[in-house]
Amino acid sequence: MSTVELVAADELAATRPAIGARRRVMRRLLRNPLAVGGLAVVVVAVGAALLADVVSPYAYDQTDFGAALQPPSGSHWFGTDELGRDQLSRVLFGLRASVLVAVMSVALSMAVGVPLGLAAGFYGLVDPVVSRLTDTLLSFPFLVLAVGLAAILGPSLTTATVAIGIAQVPAVIRVTRGETLRLRGLDFVAAAVADGATDGVVLRRHIFPNAVNALIVQATVAAPAAIIGESVLSFLGLGIRPPDPSLGVMLASAQPLFRDGPWMAVIPGLVIVAVTLGLNLLGDGLRDALDPREAPR
Amino acid sequence: MGRYVLRRLVESAVTFVLVTIVVFLGIRALPGDPARALAGEESDPAVLAEIRRSFGLDQPVHVQYLRYVGNAVTGDLGRSSRTGLSVLDTIAHALPVTLQLALFSMLIATVIGIGAGVVAAVRRRTASEWAANSVALLGLSVPNFWFGLMAVLVFAIAYPVLPASGFVSFTDDPAESIRHLLLPAIVLGSGLAAVIMRQTRSAMIEALGTDYVRTARAKGLGGTQVVLRHALRNSLIVVTTIVGLQLGALISGAVVTEQIFVLPGFGKLTIDAVFTRDYPMIQGVVLVTATAYIGINLLVDLLYSVIDPRIRVGGWVL
Amino acid sequence: MKPPLLTVDGLTVLFRTEDGPVLAVDAASFDVAEREVLAIVGESGCGKSVTALALTRLLPGSASIGGSVSLTGRSLLSLGESQLRDVRGRDIAYVFQEPMTSLNPVLTVGRQIGEVLRRHQGLRGAAVTRRATELLDMVGIPLPGRRVGEYPHQLSGGMRQRVMIAMAIACRPKLLIADEPTTALDVTVQAGILDVLRDLRGEIGMAVLLITHDLGVVADIADRVVVMYAGRVIEQAPTEQLFAHHGHHYTHGLLDAVPNPARHAEGGLREIPGRVPTMRSSPDACTFADRCGSADDTCRTARPDLAPGPAGHLVRCWHPLQPANAVLPADIGEGPR
Numbered sequence: 001m002s003t004v005e006l007v008a009a010d011e012l013a014a015t016r017p018a019i020g021a022r023r024r025v026m027r028r029l030l031r032n033p034l035a036v037g038g039l040a041v042v043v044v045a046v047g048a049a050l051l052a053d054v055v056s057p058y059a060y061d062q063t064d065f066g067a068a069l070q071p072p073s074g075s076h077w078f079g080t081d082e083l084g085r086d087q088l089s090r091v092l093f094g095l096r097a098s099v100l101v102a103v104m105s106v107a108l109s110m111a112v113g114v115p116l117g118l119a120a121g122f123y124g125l126v127d128p129v130v131s132r133l134t135d136t137l138l139s140f141p142f143l144v145l146a147v148g149l150a151a152i153l154g155p156s157l158t159t160a161t162v163a164i165g166i167a168q169v170p171a172v173i174r175v176t177r178g179e180t181l182r183l184r185g186l187d188f189v190a191a192a193v194a195d196g197a198t199d200g201v202v203l204r205r206h207i208f209p210n211a212v213n214a215l216i217v218q219a220t221v222a223a224p225a226a227i228i229g230e231s232v233l234s235f236l237g238l239g240i241r242p243p244d245p246s247l248g249v250m251l252a253s254a255q256p257l258f259r260d261g262p263w264m265a266v267i268p269g270l271v272i273v274a275v276t277l278g279l280n281l282l283g284d285g286l287r288d289a290l291d292p293r294e295a296p297r
Numbered sequence: 298m299g300r301y302v303l304r305r306l307v308e309s310a311v312t313f314v315l316v317t318i319v320v321f322l323g324i325r326a327l328p329g330d331p332a333r334a335l336a337g338e339e340s341d342p343a344v345l346a347e348i349r350r351s352f353g354l355d356q357p358v359h360v361q362y363l364r365y366v367g368n369a370v371t372g373d374l375g376r377s378s379r380t381g382l383s384v385l386d387t388i389a390h391a392l393p394v395t396l397q398l399a400l401f402s403m404l405i406a407t408v409i410g411i412g413a414g415v416v417a418a419v420r421r422r423t424a425s426e427w428a429a430n431s432v433a434l435l436g437l438s439v440p441n442f443w444f445g446l447m448a449v450l451v452f453a454i455a456y457p458v459l460p461a462s463g464f465v466s467f468t469d470d471p472a473e474s475i476r477h478l479l480l481p482a483i484v485l486g487s488g489l490a491a492v493i494m495r496q497t498r499s500a501m502i503e504a505l506g507t508d509y510v511r512t513a514r515a516k517g518l519g520g521t522q523v524v525l526r527h528a529l530r531n532s533l534i535v536v537t538t539i540v541g542l543q544l545g546a547l548i549s550g551a552v553v554t555e556q557i558f559v560l561p562g563f564g565k566l567t568i569d570a571v572f573t574r575d576y577p578m579i580q581g582v583v584l585v586t587a588t589a590y591i592g593i594n595l596l597v598d599l600l601y602s603v604i605d606p607r608i609r610v611g612g613w614v615l
Numbered sequence: 616m617k618p619p620l621l622t623v624d625g626l627t628v629l630f631r632t633e634d635g636p637v638l639a640v641d642a643a644s645f646d647v648a649e650r651e652v653l654a655i656v657g658e659s660g661c662g663k664s665v666t667a668l669a670l671t672r673l674l675p676g677s678a679s680i681g682g683s684v685s686l687t688g689r690s691l692l693s694l695g696e697s698q699l700r701d702v703r704g705r706d707i708a709y710v711f712q713e714p715m716t717s718l719n720p721v722l723t724v725g726r727q728i729g730e731v732l733r734r735h736q737g738l739r740g741a742a743v744t745r746r747a748t749e750l751l752d753m754v755g756i757p758l759p760g761r762r763v764g765e766y767p768h769q770l771s772g773g774m775r776q777r778v779m780i781a782m783a784i785a786c787r788p789k790l791l792i793a794d795e796p797t798t799a800l801d802v803t804v805q806a807g808i809l810d811v812l813r814d815l816r817g818e819i820g821m822a823v824l825l826i827t828h829d830l831g832v833v834a835d836i837a838d839r840v841v842v843m844y845a846g847r848v849i850e851q852a853p854t855e856q857l858f859a860h861h862g863h864h865y866t867h868g869l870l871d872a873v874p875n876p877a878r879h880a881e882g883g884l885r886e887i888p889g890r891v892p893t894m895r896s897s898p899d900a901c902t903f904a905d906r907c908g909s910a911d912d913t914c915r916t917a918r919p920d921l922a923p924g925p926a927g928h929l930v931r932c933w934h935p936l937q938p939a940n941a942v943l944p945a946d947i948g949e950g951p952r
Contacts, residue, residue, distance in 0.1 A: 135308065136315040138594075139587040141545035143552045143564075147571050151579055152326050228440045232553060235442055236568060251443060258450060265450065269443035276438040284434075508716040515673055515711075516731045516782065517704030519697070527719055534721075606721055606766045 028289040035285020041278030045271075049095035056089035060245045069261045079263045081253070087264065091271055093245035098275075101161050101239075102226035106219050108165030109172045114215070116169075117176025118203055122184060130177070134170045142167045142229065143236075150238040160239035164229045168222050175218045179211035213290050220283030224276040231272055247272055301602055309595045316587040317369065321362050324580055369584060375577035379570075384581035387566065394562035395551050397467055401478050402486035402547065403540075410490040411536065414497025418505065419524055429494065436491025441550050445484040445557040452480060462559035481558045485550045489543055496539045500532035507531075534605050541597030545590060618688070619646035620822050621670075621790055625682035628662070628669050628846075632677065638894040639665040641846035642682065644921070647790065652816065652823040654837035654854075656830065656869070660891045662846040663826045667792050671703050672696075686789070705735040708783035712795040714775035718767040724751075724778050725763035731785040750781040753818075754811050773804035780811055787819050794826040809836050830873055834858065842866050845902040846894050848921060852928035862924035862935035864907045901933065909934055 029035050048055050064084035072079045078087035120130035140148070146163040153159045183189060184207065192206050233239030234248030242249050247268045254264035356364075368374070374384040417429040453461030459480050467474040504510060505528050513523045552564030559565075563582070570578035628640040640662045647653045655663045668674050670684050671691060684691045686706060691699065711717040719727060728747040732738040738746060744763060751759035754777040767775055776796060783791055793812065797805040813836055816823055825837060833840055833854060840857045842850040842865065850863040861867060868887040871878070879885065889906040899918045904910040913933050924930035926938045 132308070132311050132315060135312040135591075135594075136319060138545065139312060139316050139590045140319075140583065141548040141586060141590065143549035144567065144583055144586045147552075147567055147579065148323055148583055151571055151574070151576070152323065224438065231440055232442055236553065236556065237572065251446065255446065258446075258454060262450060265443075265446050269440070269447065272443065273435075273439050276440075277434065280434055280438050508711060508713055509719040511673065512709070512711060512717045512779075512782075513719070513730070515671070515703055515709040517700045517702070517734050518730060519700055527722075530721055531719070604721070607768050 038281025113172025121180025410493025418501030
């Protein structure tokens with residue numbers, strides 16, 4: 001092999017992620033106690049939420065007027081509301097809805113944003129078009145967008161998902177475009193093109209897999225925002241509406257009953273804070289673990 | 298610099314046009330008869346026919362669009378289907394409330410955020426940094442509206458110190474105004490403060506590790522001077538961009554905060570419009586918000602070019 | 616014999632890192648005489664830059680510095696931070712490798728030079744601009760009156776480096792430490808920078824500690840040379856003697872590796888096999904042993920001292936080269952002046 005080919009092979013090896021890299025990232029993540037704590041909280045909360053049918057002690061709409069407005073106790077860990085419904089069960093089902101919205105909205109934002117970002121970063125002519133589209137989207141603050149969508153589609157879980165997903169699209173586009181621009185300039189892409197690879201192959205096999213790390217980070221930022229977003233929307237009546245379960249709905253109905261049952265407002269909020277905090281800690285830990293600057297030599 | 302400004306103006310104009318198209322089509326996307334939507338509760342066929350005529354709903358779509366844009370630019374955003382009052386007037390009355398709230402929040406958020414961020418960056422690996430980081434993390438994880446509810450619970454109900462609702466304009470009575478706006482501003486600004494703090498901290502840490510800071514130290518410059526003159530100045534460039542981007546979140550947050558604290562602002566207007574199906578109002582609100590947002594972004598970008606001489610002198614296009 | 620300007624004795628720098636300790640400098644000792652140009656050479660990672668920064672404690676908090684450093688008899692490492700700040704910029708000044716990143720992009724060149732003048736000479740107002748303009752002129756920047764109000768990105772790489780030098784000599788320091796000052800510049804610009812350094816040395820009467828891996832630069836401007844490897848000083852000699860009669864095998868490898876048609880046309884370029892190791896502690900052995908063709912068991916089990924070798928200058932080697940074997944045909948660069 002000539003020296004030139006030798007150099008290219010070395011550089012290829014240096015810039016492509018090694019298989020062992022994922023395992024190394026996991027190890028670094030697990031060394032961070034805060035991230036592990038966050039991970040634990042998220043796993044427990046999400047697990048309980050997804051298994052709500054099995055885990056919750058009561059049905060979420062099961063009323064019991066004799067036990068109305070009771071503070072947390074042995075039989076009702078989170079207390080009851082004005083109709084005697086068990087708050088713990090309602091929280092679990094509400095959390096399930098939040099998780100569903102979070103996952104679907106992030107998926108939606110990626111499905112729309114990633115192809116647009118790849119195209120914008122790869123094709124110079126597409127870039128300004130996508131940038132204008134992104135600017136247009138960004139001109140509508142999240143709630144204004146949700147308001148508009150609610151007016152057109154009517155308030156529902158789907159509307160909330162779509163609103164949150166669309167609101168995240170500009171961020172996904174920006175991240176993907178940034179990564180595409182950065183990776184496009186690296187030598188291993190030039191090597192692939194020199195080998196005769198088509199645009200599609202380059203994007204699919206070289207650029208996209210290396211952009212995944214940044215997208216994972218984006219997802220860890222988007223997920224907690226989505227959970228909070230869903231609760232805001234249903235609180236305002238623009239998302240999930242009663243009698244469907246949602247943490248935001250619970251908080252809305254708790255507002256007039258502040259003096260009689262403060263736990264009704266405090267507890268669902270604390271649950272949101274706990275899950276969001278866990279996701280944020282996990283996200284921070286992932287971001288640190290993935291940071292190439294911190295990698296051991 | 299001229300090239301940069303021109304480019305930004307053109308981009309903003311294009312975005313504005315796209316925004317008007319989206320808003321215009323939004324109403325057309327509503328299920329059912331647009332005339333009925335614009336009329337609200339009215340169902341008298343004569344009135345509907347009048348609306349159709351005056352709005353030109355029987356005209357081709359692009360003509361309708363041009364009429365709409367033409368009207369909007371001259372200040373005619375139609376009439377509220379709920380109150381019959383001019384949309385623009387109603388919005389103009391509600392804006393000062395939201396503006397005062399937003400400005401107050403931004404003030405609190407910037408002061409706390411930048412201050413905490415600098416402290417956290419300079420006093421690394423100490424209790425202060427840990428505390429600042431934790432508070433910022435909480436600020437990011439606590440939903441705005443729940444924070445508002447808890448604030449009302451504690452400061453207005455449990456220990457009545459501050460009013461739970463109501464608005465007094467700063468121009469009428471500064472002291473009372475601050476008293477009424479303090480809780481909402483803190484609630485609204487908390488999320489922004491957390492973001493600013495984190496961005497400032499990371500930008501400062503990066504700046505403190507740069508070669509030019511090393512040069513400054515090698516020249517014999519002391520800690521505070523190095524921090525403020527060199528590191529902070531360069532960090533502010535990044536922070537300004539971030540703050541600009543967060544304005545949208547601030548407007549969103551204002552909607553919720555006004556709902557909780559019953560402030561007769563722009564945000565409350567929006568929510569009421571949705572629930573009363575006041576489509577002209579919704580359309581007007583969305584258009585005004587988007588336009589303001591484009592304007593503010595343009596301003597932030599121009600400000601950016603003032604702070605960073607690399608853009609101002611030499612016509613660098615980032 | 617005048618006492619040396621700078622005395623470095625047993626300087627040790629240990630970094631605490633995520634993966635364990637890193638011994639960057641291992642008991643380095645050398646002197647710099649007044650008005651002399653001393654070059655420290657070695658490959659990347661040998662500890663030469665860390666040594667330069669350690670002299671005025673310009674290293675990050677994760678570094679522990681041991682040993683002693685004295686400037687005109689005054690110990691530097693035991694000074695408090697504010698006293699050390701008086702020394703920096705006034706008695707000892709630095710020029711760094713990357714002029715693009717070593718200058719603050721949002722401040723004008725004049726203001727950055729002005730900072731040194733304000734700090735150490737108490738100048739204010741118009742006097743600052745005047746003096747800054749003079750300094751720019753001294754380092755050979757044309758139209759200094761205009762340049763003084765410009766920003767770093769408006770200047771070329773060579774001019775930026777001249778600005779760095781102007782900042783460094785502003786207070787007429789006794790010692791100028793230049794860390795790879797020409798490495799980031801084009802070859803055509805390098806000679807100009809070296810000329811500036813040489814002229815200033817004569818004008819101001821300062822000593823220069825030059826960190827470099829470029830032996831051509833050493834041959835051009837240095838009076839004496841210190842060779843470092845894996846954190847240790849392994850050879851010290853006047854420049855001519857180092858090129859002609861070096862003792863250490865590593866030095867031989869370095870000199871042999873400089874591309875030269877006379878020597879390399881037939882057999883191809885020579886390189887030293889292996890890489891510079893990252894030291895975690897100070898082993899009781901010669902650190903070059905596993906890359907050295909002449910190493911034996913002594914080399915691998917006992918740490919050699921820095922002692923006078925066959926040619927008379929200090930070498931850290933159990934089996935230093937005899938002067939006869941050390942000769943390399945043809946000169947390197949322009950040869951010692």
